[in-house]
Amino acid sequence: MxxxxxxxxxxxxxxxxxxxxxxxxxxxxxxxxxxxxxxxxxxxxxxxxxxxxxxxxxxxxxxxxxxxxxxxxxxxxxxxxxxxxxxxxxSYLKLNGCSARFIAQLESALTANIRLHSVDSFVQTYKVNHPEEVVPSTKTIYRYIKEGLLAIKPIDLPKMVSIRKRSKKVMKTNKKTLGKSIEERPEYINDRSEFGHWEIDLILGKKTKGEAVMLTLVERQTRYALGVKLEDKQSQTINRAVTHLISQYPIASITADNGSEFSLLSTLEAVDVYFAHPYSSHERGTNENFNGLLREYVPKGTKTTTPKEVAAIEHWINHYPKRLFNYKSPVEMLKLANFNLKFGTFLLKLHNTGNFLM
Structure with a gap:
């Protein structure tokens, strides 16, 4: 030196x-x-x-x-x-070092009108199915997208698009709980150890009086979803729909928000109904996450889709691999769930159709 x-x-x-x-x-x-x-x-x-x-x-x-x-x-x-x-x-994998087939299929899957995967679920499932190919990490794919190296744009992936920070709303506390409080919900429902407990919500398209709405129920353990298009959001209409669903599907309990549209649910005798605290959507996180996916295809302010379109979207979401389940879909988790004999026809219907939408 x-x-x-x-x-x-x-x-x-x-x-x-x-x-x-x-x-x-x-x-x-x-x-x-x-x-x-x-x-x-x-x-x-x-x-x-x-x-x-x-x-x-x-x-x-x-x-x-x-x-x-x-x-x-x-x-x-x-x-x-x-x-x-x-x-x-x-050091991240250079694009020209990746499998060309992987890149082509990734771009096709994530720019399709109906996305069957997130970036992460596509990467992980592709690695399992093609262990011999050179596949970059999820983090690297996002880096490629941000650098404009792929046909996929941030707008194709809503969670990549920056969300405008909203001002905090003042919490209101004067609204009464409609029925049995979520605080009374048993621990085996809270910890998701038992199948058959659902969260319910309404999806509005255009906020016009008399406009059709979409009723959604999501099973807490498997995240499997049911969707029903309704003519309106009147409490009587919702109760009729829920009563029919209870007769068809393994619904042991329902957790709803404190909206007036769910005010008659507490009159149902076949299931236990719990109500979240007013202005506490986080207490129904399962349904809120599901609605976030649904909003990719039914944005706020748009007209509610047709029953056929609802069926297609719900079918897509129920087959969407989730990292939470080691990239199994809600449909796969549903098949793994332990069913009571009472719901044997429900399981049979799943194997025959893979779709339960009304």
Whole structure:
């Protein structure tokens, strides 16, 4: 190493240390120089030098008068080795190094009118089905999208689009609970250990009086969903629909919000009905998450879709792989659920049609 320029100061600019610079750091330390002085000599920030010294230090032992003393010493080759290892871990896969078939199928799947996958679920299921192919990570795919390297745009993935921050609403507390409070709901429902407990909600298209609405129910354990298009949101209309669903499907309990449209649910005798606290949509998180997916196809302010379209969308959502279930879909989870004999026809219908929509 040439030490003739020991007193020169280099122009400060961010870059990774070279092997030569690491050798200089080791030499300066042996000369007894402090990190602040080494930083000045190399044109680096003091904290950058300190991190490099820590990264490349190796514990040493010194025997003096029969007594062992432990200390850390910086070695240039150790620092270089750690750097190269970290670099290999952090560097993302270049696009031209990926499977071309994977990229083509990814772009096709995520730009389709009906998306059967999220980025993550597509990546993970493709890796399982094609272990021999070079497939980038989910994080890398999002990076490709942000850099404009794929035909997929952020607008194709609603969760990538920035959401305008809303001002906090003042919490109202004067609204009474319609019936049995969610606080009375048993723990086996809360912890999702038992199948057959559903959350209910209404999806409105255009907020016009007399406009058709969509009634949705989501099973808490499997996240399986039922969808029904109704002529209006009157409580009597909803009760008739729910009564029919109870006769057809394994519904042991229903959790609703405190809206007046659900005011007659507490009169149902066949199931237990619980009401969330007023203005507390987070207490029905399962249904809220489902509605978020549904809103990709029925945006607020648009006319409610036809029953056939509702069936197609619900079918898609029920076959949508979820990371929560190790990339199994609600349909697959439903088939794994333990069914009471009372609901044997329900299971048979699932195998025959895969769709339960009215």
């Amino acid at each position: 040439n030490m003739s320029n020991i007193n020169s100061t280099r122009k400060s600019s961010y870059s990774h240390f070279s092997a030569t610079e690491r050798g200089e750091i080791a030499a300066y330390l042996k000369m007894g120089k402090k990190p602040v002085e080494i930083a000045r000599l190399l044109g680096r920030h003091r904290s950058t030098i300190c991190r490099e010294i820590k990264r490349g230090s190796v514990e040493q032992v010194k025997d003096k008068n029969g007594k062992q003393t432990f200390f850390n010493a910086y070695f240039a080759d150790s620092g270089q080795r750690v750097y190269e290892t970290n670099r290999q871990k952090s």
